[in-house]
Amino acid sequence: MFGQAKLPQYTKETLPNGTVIAMMPRSGVPLVHLRVLIKGGVESDPQGMAGLANLTANLLRRGTSKRSAQQFAEELDYLGGTFQAGFDGQLGSATAISSEFLSKDFDKGLDLLADAILHPAFTESEVHKELARRIDGAKAVKDNAQASINSYFRAAFFGRAHPYGNPPDEMSYSQMSRKDIMDLHQKFYCGRNMLIVVTGEFDPSSAKTKLAQIFGAAPAGTAYAWGTAPALVRRGQLLLIDKPDATQTYFQIAQPGIDRKNPDRTTLDIINTLFGGRFTSMLNDELRVNSGLTYGAGSILEQNRLPGAIVISTYTKNDTTTQAIDMALDVLRRLNEKGITAEQLASAKAYVKGLYPTSRLETMDQLAALIGEIELYGLGRDEVDGYFARIDNITLDQANAIIKKYYKTDDLTFVVLGSADKIREQMKKYDPHGTEVSIKTSGWGN
């Protein structure tokens, strides 16, 4: 029905200093996309300095050895170019710096991007300004319940010892200095730790020469040494965050999931689609369509370098909080006990395949991100070319066995954000020893 997905060809070569360059020339729209990955990402934050790698990425464009921050901004905006620097995904194990320009501006765009990545100045005044802004930003995010519950969840589910369990806060930012940023940059922004992906309309041979000349001059350094994931120590607990003015309760219910390379991932993609990954999913059908309790309910299957979580997530008005939580737990129990039907399996297979081209293969920025993932995680191009075949081959028995293995009903972590006076007593049935924190307290409850 859908044929096969196919990743267009790309070339890959390694410079003498270890930098890997991947190129996929595509004609059509005269734009070029550059994506540079620095390995480490959220995992490379030093102890007590959550947010340092992300801060470093954000400061790259704020002044270089030959441009002030304002000169950089003016040149970039004049080209109408984009420049984004942050994590590759929410919990990226790489920092991604991506830029898009008109093809005719390739040289100017490359010069700006490389200048920011290789020669940032990190002046005392820019560092100070950005840190002050972030400390205020950490306060402002508490005004947004939906955004802040994710950070509380990270801390509660993974715990402080885990690189995913330390969302930055006022405290971690107040520990950072210019020297920490310089050290992180020197250590990780080096040849052996860098991957450059170029997609779009450009001349590959002259692009290769220019990239080799500019990025080949970076010191080789050493590649990031990946760590292992610490055990999850707080399973089965409930964290209640008190926001007295909230008129609805936001909650997440989580259990351990998988990493990006787990062999069960394709089957889990399909199952999680049915459970909470699309409009007609079991969770949304029950909590929204049948009962009108919420605007939306779903389940996220995290797939990062280290094993992540399977997270049920939704919200409802204060007085239907337990009704909604119980209903979500009931949907989970039914999935666990009854599994799925052949008809459901066929529908989810078609859905995932049908949307794959527009979500991953349509634009040059999507393709650059995909190549980045394939190279970073060592997935191989079969990740795309073999995807539909892997989906087709999933049998009902396999799917139901995977459900039993992952979608469990005990030892769940609950994170609930709402008006505590109205829901505190009712939360005890999920965990009689749950902890409570005020949203006004700095940090994320850890």
Next chain:
Amino acid sequence: MRCFYALLLLAALLPAQNVQTATLANGMKVIIQEDHNIPNVALYFFYKIGSRNERPGITGISHFFEHMMFNGAKKYGPKQFDNEMEKAGGNNNAWTSEDLTVYTDWFPSSALELMFDMEGDRIRDLSLDPKMVASERGVVYSERRTSVDNNNFGILYEQMHAAAFTAHPYHWPVLGWPSDIEAWTQQDLKDYFAIGYAPNNCTMVVVGDVTVARVMELAKKYIEPIPRHDPPPPVRTKEPEQLGERRVTVKKAAQLPIQMVAYHVPEARNPDAIVLDVAATLLSRGQSSRLYKRMVDEEPLALSVSGNAGDSLDPTLMIFTIQPRNGVDPARTEKVLYEELERLQNTEISPRELQKAKNQLLTAHYSQLKTIAGRASLLGHYESIFGDYAKTFTIDKDYEAVTAADIQRVAKKYFTEKNRTVATLIPEGKSK
């Protein structure tokens, strides 16, 4: 000027030539662009009905209708639209604004006929099952709690609009006032369907892996037999001229204040509208923009600042939204905003700065053209708001024509004290 002409060249290279249009016998306009790059299709329906067509008592009903369009028709009952679509590898969404209600379908080209069948079914024979109405009311209320009641930007935006518009329907929120969400009746819904969902009040846009012949064959089979009827009555009420500054305060639990400063500006078809787009870009897009530089970068006054006015059918607002830094008095950010607006009115704009703003607008526009969904969205937008889908490919010329003198003229005309509404969210329990 070299750079700008090079940008024009890019526009010429974009796939504009193969857009085809037709009008069905029942009055629905069809816009088709073939693109076989990926085996997928974007099928969009733009109904020219939104909260501007409502009245007190039924505010929010356009948006509620958007939800009910997924709750069952004659051939495809409750849940079937989504079930059938997802089973065929497709996905959908919909949105409602003051002016439009838009239904967006994305699917593999193998599902093309199914989509025409289901879209035709719900346009012709929507059923309004009272049970579905009751449950969907809860869903919409939850959406309102999320985007307004528990969202400080949302609640300030709503209060600001209610003050800036006293007569015109842009006064009320698209989601509707809570008491109306609770109160609208089955009859209100039936009446509203009858006035809004006329095929002659809709534009269909199809972009992707299709042929024009096949689309027209399906359109004739499934959509054309739906009878035309009267479109919604014209919106008669015009907002009277504002005669003095209006100030609104919202007190709410919050860590930081928020400020919105809004000026009445004309509708999208007015030639001043595009000049205001360039002005807003120069003021607030990118880290080199005037307001970012002054308020976020050089002086520690704001965490963020933005300014824009959307394209609309009736005169609208240009809104500047500022989040002051911790400990900064909103009076200070307000004063600095006025200083920058005065500077725009009275000091010369350099050719490079003007060119920069135009280049930013153009590349942002082009980047929307990269996807079939982005193109379907722009083609329908320009057709519905400007009556001309081709603006998708010619807007560059409109940007090109804007001069520094135009910007100063519109800045002087609209950014005046008498014409503004200032809304401030003040954290409860803290003094101003």
